[in-house]
């Protein structure tokens with residue numbers, strides 16, 4: 103069975119569970135941000151483990167389920183719990199759900215994550231619009247035989263983060279009085295946090311945030327011509343910026359602290375998408 107055939111099998115099962123419900127936007131919820139799923143009206147929940155061929159997530163703070171329903175007046179699906187390469191997955195596996203969404207007819211993708219703040223003039227707890235990314239890791243979700251049905255072998259990444267959606271996010275943040283930073287997200291594979299030297303490297307290369315997710319999904323979405331918008335919650339100053347150790351609890355705590363403005367931002371952006 104090819105990867106695409108597996109994806110189609112997953113999509114077929116999902117269709118059989120949601121009937122005529124047609125989500126317009128898929129939302130990926132990052133560490134500490136999963137509570138947004140509680141805001142979804144008339145939710146229909148599908149556990150990843152019930153979906154044939156679907157991967158299962160292993161991170162504390164990440165559930166493993168799809169939540170279908172209404173948010174900001176739109177029909178959406180949220181991933182509560184995503185996949186990361188540090189769990190042992192290849193990027194091809196990490197983006198499996200995104201490809202499944204495309205096969206389900208979803209053309210819009212909202213990615214969120216928790217990230218370390220590299221920009222020393224910003225603060226832990228700030229939200230950041232991702233306008234571009236850097237991936238030095240050698241894996242790529244589109245490595246291997248191209249899935250011609252989904253997209254071309256070689257594809258553009260200059261509009262990976264949709265410019266009009268970025269403009270919408272800025273408008274919504276301004277109107278709501280939410281400080282929205284914007285900048286470049288740099289992928290590190292984790293699960294170790296970065297070293298101070300790696301964070302200095304990231305800064306020199308032009309990164310404003312470092313994290314362990316999102317980039318594979320954004321690449322796969324570009325491949326398939328989906329419109330993507332992405333936000334980071336800068337949950338901590340990146341390694342070495344402050345004289346203290348990093349830990350996952352801090353990431354979750356900051357996510358909890360800023361969830362109200364994060365949720366308000368996402369909901370309104372979805373409403374006006």
Ligand code: HPA
Nearest residue numbers: 216217218312313314340
């Ligand atoms: N580095 C990488 N990933 C992260 C961080 C970080 O400092 N914080 C939250 N996710």
